[in-house]
Amino acid sequence: MPALTDLELTVLGNVWKKGACTAYSVMREFAASTSSYYRGSAGAIYPLLHRLDRRGYVSSQAGAQGRRPRRTYTITRQGLQALRRWLSPPVPAAAAGITLDLLRTRTYFLAALPPAARARFVRAAEKQLREQLKINTAERDRYRRKGDPFSTLAMEGALHILRARLAWMREMRRRLRNL
């Protein structure tokens, strides 16, 4: 059987964190998260949890109330083991490597613009970054109030990156002047 993907492990982590929960509630969490690269669509989550169930990483209980199916998932020993292995060294290089940054990809081609338009791009980017900083600070605070120190720490990471990108834009503005 193939290794679990990052999405599968992230879902597994969610199930672990919540205790018994439905596929729907995991889906909501993904959809609500501002940080999510995955949209958290039903078409991804439902088959994924079936898969985890079949392979023994989670167990499922059919809900007794009513006649319609209401399935709750719980992580198994094997699932917790897989989750812990994922969180243990060695950390794969790809996890630390730089990913897609739509501001960076644009920066490569800034020479295609006249100087004044380059400055406009940078200012617009700074504005958007400040906007994102506001949104994600609010999310960090929500986690903090909920008393979830690890999610708080995770969002803190997102804020670090956002501030770094903002500093990069300020530096860019300076450097563009004498180019």
Added chain:
Amino acid sequence: MPALTDLELTVLGNVWKKGACTAYSVMREFAASTSSYYRGSAGAIYPLLHRLDRRGYVSSQAGAQGRRPRRTYTITRQGLQALRRWLSPPVPAAAAGITLDLLRTRTYFLAALPPAARARFVRAAEKQLREQLKINTAERDRYRRKGDPFSTLAMEGALHILRARLAWMREMRRRLRNL
């Protein structure tokens, strides 16, 4: 006709930057880049350039040398226009928003580990980040030597982010001690 995707615009930008070039050379560039989220596979690039050609964003010249096809692409006026529009305000919120960070996704679930193992994770992550910092610094220097200030600036952005993630890990180590 639908709007161009970010990948299409990135390829278009590459063609603009190189002047006349083959699909193969664009593919090599993507494959070589450490920053690329796209692998730069033939199966993606070749059809993509055909598409840009059909829609008038690039023009193609069949190579005269030999009897085998050797197609070079050049950006058109319409293509340059699209590229400039991409680089002009408003910057879409998604471009500034936070993306997938495989260290962050792991951080959410660090509570599943015993305290000593958490610290091991952070140290391993720091090690990988330092490794990536070395690799990307070298890439930045390559761009600098080539005299490409915008690509240099772009890689500078990647370095900013890598350093921010490293600082975040150091902070995490401190915070984990009294948790």
Added chain:
DNA sequence: CCGCTCATGTAACTGGTTACATGATTTA
């Protein structure tokens, strides 16, 4: 009783990857 949210699922689509086929040209 109307609409909203909870809840489960599927079918069609999309866009990129993997793996392969093919052949010319260059280099050891």
Added chain:
DNA sequence: TAAATCATGTAACCAGTTACATGAGCGG
């Protein structure tokens, strides 16, 4: 002359999204 690289392409696959269908339960 063999191996590597340049060069172009395609077919099968895969994972996630979009859009939809279905129905229960609850609040206004």
